[in-house]
Amino acid sequence: MLDDTDRRILRYYQGAPESAVADLAERAGVTPSTLTRRLERLRDQGVLRGVRGVIHWPSLGYEVEVSLRVTLDKTQARAFDDFLEAAREVPEVLEIQTFLGQVDVRLSVIARDMGHYQQLYRESLLTLPHIADIEALMHVARVKGQEALPL
Template identity: 70%
Template sequence: MLNDTDRRILRHYQHDATLGPADLADLAGVTPATCARRLERMQAAGVIRANRAVIDWHALGYEVEVSLRVTLDKTQSRAFDEFVAAAREVPEVIEIQSFLGRVDIRLSVIARDMAHYQQVYRSAILTLPHIADIEALMHVARIKSDEVLPL
């Protein structure tokens, strides 16, 4: 699906999506028209899903991140869907992942401090439906967080 030219464009684009087609084309060694056409094609094909701002939540005063591993009560047929729908409504839940195995769901929760986390945990997390078991893992450091692909 992708050829070497597409990969060159993507390699530079994923490092700086604010580059205009002319600058990106120059880095990728193609004409601006070719670069723009290929970006459009990759967007239409779903290879490039979005351009977005990445906000540093630490800069906004969120100092605590906790991963919650949740096992659901699977005796309820709608447990997964109802849990996920309710978890999406909690503003401090910034990521929801599902798994096969002993753990069904992982929630990534942020809070301003431990008192705020405790309030969110008690009032919003523990009230989520169909929780059979929950385990909290406090984040100490983010060693690597990279969305750049090896193209």
Template identity: 75%
Template sequence: MLDDTDRRILRQFQAAPEAASAVLAERAGVTPSTLARRLAAMRAKGVLRGVRGQVHWPSLGYEVEVSLRVQLDKTAPRAFDEFIAGARAVPEVTEVQTFLGSVDLRLAVIARDMAHYQQVYREKLLVLPHISDIEALMHVAMVKSDETVPL
């Protein structure tokens, strides 16, 4: 699917997505027009899904981050759909993942402080439908966070 040139371009793009096209092209060993054409083709194929800004939550006053492991009452036919729809509507929920196994879902939740987290937990999360069990894991430190793909 991808050739060596595409991989070189993606390595450089992952390393510095904010870099100017001319700089990325030079680092990847291609012309700017080749870079533009290849990036457009990778976007069209769905290899590149966009560029996003990464926000440092504590800089905005969100000091608490919690992972919630959720088990659902799966006897309800639409348990997953209804829970996920509710979780998506909670602004403090930054991520929803589904799993196979004893844990059905994981929610990433941010809050300004513990009092705010307690309010979000009680008023917005515990009222979500079909919860049979929920476990909170308090984040202590981010040891590694890397979304780049080894190419």
């Protein structure tokens, strides 16, 4: 169970995880040793799952983002397992989500341009196993892209 101090620490930590321990402790209103101890406990409990570098992929030449909604042939016993295993191997697939309902899987895919996307779609995505139906939604704008939790 998280207390108010844990939540305060997490609020400041998620906003600037690269901050020095002393600076973060001061903002959270705790001592550096308390901050260090609590962050370690939060990591051990799986609340904090790591710090990561977030790369602005358009800066690396990826200009196209597509969301693919996939319905699988569920008459095949291993449809989900086979599809997910193969989709994980496509480097341009950034995210895979599974659902209950008409759509089984959503893939978030990036490409350098439309020509690259067309090649990727034909050679890698359409060849994924057990696809019964696929719908492509072309990304136009990211209106909100926040990962921070309201703590």
